[in-house]
Amino acid sequence: MVTRHGTPLDAPLYQMNPQRGVEYWGCRAAVAAFTVAGDVSDLIPDGLHLPDTPPIGLVFIADYGNSTIGPYSEFVSFIQVESDDGESGMYIPYIYVTNDAAMAAGREVLGAPKKLASIDISSELDVTTATLARPSSTPLATITMVPAERLDAGIMGALMPEEAPVFTLRYLPAPPGGAEVRELVRWTNKIGVHTDAFGDPQQFIGPGSLTYPSRSAIDPVHRLEPDTMLGTIYMEFDLRLYAGRVVRSEVTKAEEIEQPVPVEHVV
Helix, strand or coil: CCEECCCCCCCCCCCCCCCCEEEEEEEEEEEEEEEEEECHHHHHHCCCCCCCCCCCCEEEEEEEEEECCCEEEEEEEEEEECCCCCCCCEEEEEEECCCCCHHHHHHHHCCEEEEEHHHHHHHECCCEEEEEEECCCCCEEEEEEECEECCHHHHHHHHCCCCCCEEEEECCCCCCCEEEEEEEEEEEEEEEECCCCCCCECEEEEEEEEEEECCCCCCCCCCCCCEEEEEEEEEEEEEEEEEEEEEEEEEEEEECCCCCCCCCCCC
């Protein structure tokens, strides 16, 4: 039963069932896994920290054939983190979508920092290419790979552990005198990889790369620079995304601002 929805109240932009989460079917994605080069600690919010060893980064570019909030494509950057309680998971510093309902629901419910962008996955010859561009004339990230062989389920679990939670920062600014909210949200997803007519999972690994053709100060996704590539993956799947719980919350009062006195119009 739908019990969570956005505004307008009589025509909400999105609706969802909290028990079943957001459901996706007919999906495909290209994924790059790597160790992160450089210092990205400034991207991590309070309540989380980077592991002692170089963190694993993932760039996930997907085409969601359909979902309970409509069809769309998505780009996600993940950084491996640990919570202050010692739990290992992934934090999302950058995420882009092609659907306004997905952007609003992600921001309002989970705090995922979604923006609208141009995202595409295509195949030509033996190569699969997935791209993020914003604006559409400016390519920001590209995964290029050849799905050369079946991916072992154990390797898949090590690179993208299904049980690992995802963390996002839900930040709600406020007008002067209002309550500003910062909430660290923990949530999970479940991926059901498709099988082919022979019963084999449709997940493949092969040679590939992650590049950042344009380095934008407006959309600095290039901050997740690969040091050592761990693998590039192509997969076809269904997905369920579940909202979890708030694990850290901070509420502050926005600064009062003296309102300007209207100036009378003199004729």
